[in-house]
Amino acid sequence: MNTVRYPDGNVLLRNLARDFPVISHGQGVYLFDKQGKRYLDGSGGALVVSVGHGNREVADRIHEQLLRVAYVNGTHFTADVTEALASKLCALAPEGLDRAAFLSSGSEVTEAAVKFARQLWVERGEPQRSKVITRMPGYHGNTLYALSMSGRPHYKKFFGPLLSEVVTTPAPYPYRSGLADYARDGAEHYARLLEETIEREGASTIAAFIAEPVIGSSAGASVPPPGYFERVSEICRRHGILTIADEVMCGCGRTGQFFASTQFQFQPDVLVLGKGISGGYVPLSALLVRQSHLEEMRQGSGGFMHAQTYLQAPVMTAAGLAVLDYYERHGLVAHAARVGEYLQRRLREVLLPLPHVGSIQGVGLMAGVEFVEDKASKRPFPRGRKVVEGLLSELFAQGLILWPNTGHADGTNGDLVMIGPPLVITESEVDELVELLARGINRYMERL
Ligand code: PMP
Numbered sequence: 001m002n003t004v005r006y007p008d009g010n011v012l013l014r015n016l017a018r019d020f021p022v023i024s025h026g027q028g029v030y031l032f033d034k035q036g037k038r039y040l041d042g043s044g045g046a047l048v049v050s051v052g053h054g055n056r057e058v059a060d061r062i063h064e065q066l067l068r069v070a071y072v073n074g075t076h077f078t079a080d081v082t083e084a085l086a087s088k089l090c091a092l093a094p095e096g097l098d099r100a101a102f103l104s105s106g107s108e109v110t111e112a113a114v115k116f117a118r119q120l121w122v123e124r125g126e127p128q129r130s131k132v133i134t135r136m137p138g139y140h141g142n143t144l145y146a147l148s149m150s151g152r153p154h155y156k157k158f159f160g161p162l163l164s165e166v167v168t169t170p171a172p173y174p175y176r177s178g179l180a181d182y183a184r185d186g187a188e189h190y191a192r193l194l195e196e197t198i199e200r201e202g203a204s205t206i207a208a209f210i211a212e213p214v215i216g217s218s219a220g221a222s223v224p225p226p227g228y229f230e231r232v233s234e235i236c237r238r239h240g241i242l243t244i245a246d247e248v249m250c251g252c253g254r255t256g257q258f259f260a261s262t263q264f265q266f267q268p269d270v271l272v273l274g275k276g277i278s279g280g281y282v283p284l285s286a287l288l289v290r291q292s293h294l295e296e297m298r299q300g301s302g303g304f305m306h307a308q309t310y311l312q313a314p315v316m317t318a319a320g321l322a323v324l325d326y327y328e329r330h331g332l333v334a335h336a337a338r339v340g341e342y343l344q345r346r347l348r349e350v351l352l353p354l355p356h357v358g359s360i361q362g363v364g365l366m367a368g369v370e371f372v373e374d375k376a377s378k379r380p381f382p383r384g385r386k387v388v389e390g391l392l393s394e395l396f397a398q399g400l401i402l403w404p405n406t407g408h409a410d411g412t413n414g415d416l417v418m419i420g421p422p423l424v425i426t427e428s429e430v431d432e433l434v435e436l437l438a439r440g441i442n443r444y445m446e447r448l
Pocket of ligand 1 (some may be wrong): 046073084105106107108110139141142212216217246248250251274275
């Protein structure tokens with residue numbers, strides 16, 4: 001028995017009818033359950049795990065910090081680890097992002113980013129700039145504001161009406177863009193759609209535009225067409241709209257550079273990180289902003305009106321600093337770029353010829369596979385067949401864990417999986433991942 005039911009437990013799990021594996025421990029890219037079965041953690045949860053499981057260098061530093069001081073209020077105190085993490089991140093960040101704050105989750109930090117933009121417009125005497133433009137598909141979190149900004153219709157169905165100040169524009173998704181030459185025409189096509197959205201809503205009502213430089217699980221690692229972020233940045237600048245990069249999933253080396261924004265020529269006004277920044281060891285997210293914007297607030301109302309209990313908690317920032325130090329000592333971003341190229345090549349070589357593999361996309365150690373019923377017409381499977389759920393169960397039985405996405409790029413339901421192993425993965429572990437995946441797809445699709 002590798003799985004256990006907790007029908008009478010008090011933990012609020014999403015699906016009480018399901019069997020849950022009981023994980024005993026992890027090491028590197030592997031997880032082990034209580035029966036000793038080994039799983040390759042091919043997506044590190046939802047692309048969270050960066051420095052691998054069982055990383056003693058990181059765990060020891062967190063332990064040391066806990067013995068020093070576990071908690072102080074982040075609005076009244078700072079700590080050496082917090083200052084060191086902020087200065088390291090700002091030194092790496094795209095030009096101009098020179099102030100950092102630390103929160104505990106991706107949803108909180110995307111909300112904080114938009115609140116920052118909205119407060120700035122109020123300080124500037126333009127309170128009517130209250131709307132945010134977000135993209136479909138896209139994901140920015142599950143709290144009400146973050147959910148309002150997320151292009152995942154099926155996540156929202158119980159929670160409307162959500163915030164009406166959110167408007168959407170289409171996000172690039174090459175497989176279903178309908179463009180004959182995505183690389184050549186994509187940037188212009190999506191930039192024009194953004195400009196139309198701005199004109200329809202009225203630029204003077206819009207505070208900010210938020211985008212994932214490489215879209216996460218809502219669009220299976222969709223990479224922007226060349227020139228996209230230069231064009232949208234130019235449009236936003238021209239209309240006075242602040243830009244926010246959500247790098248909660250694609251940041252921290254996942255795409256082969258520390259910041260995906262740098263890689264895709266995006267120079268946002270605000271940038272947020274999560275997941276990989278603490279590699280799953282403790283909750284941590286980061287908000288990076290411009291000093292000049294903070295200064296405007298300081299001279300207006302006094303500062304950014306945002307605080308939470310765990311703001312800047314030293315145990316969180318110690319974890320972030322330990323993770324960044326580990327990156328530096330082990331050249332992890334360069335490693336992720338090198339092994340990521342290998343992963344992308346092997347996925348395309350081995351999987352694309354398989355029946356029902358419609359598209360493979362991604363960059364670095366972030367990839368997405370879309371399965372379709374008919375490759376020629378790109379017709380999806382009927383959602384009722386729950387193809388991706390069945391495939392993931394098959395892979396799980398074979399010892400490979402991947403992250404599902406049952407949402408389709410155009411907002412309807414589809415069958416996608418995300419691959420995003422810990423950044424410490426080696427080429428031979430990539431071989432194992434690709435082999436397990438190909439074997440699982442073949443077995444499963446034959447039965448289908
Ligand atoms: N933004 C992006 C791009 C994400 O991928 C996620 C999480 N998948 C979030 C925000 C929300 O993060 P969290 O689940 O930590 O609240």
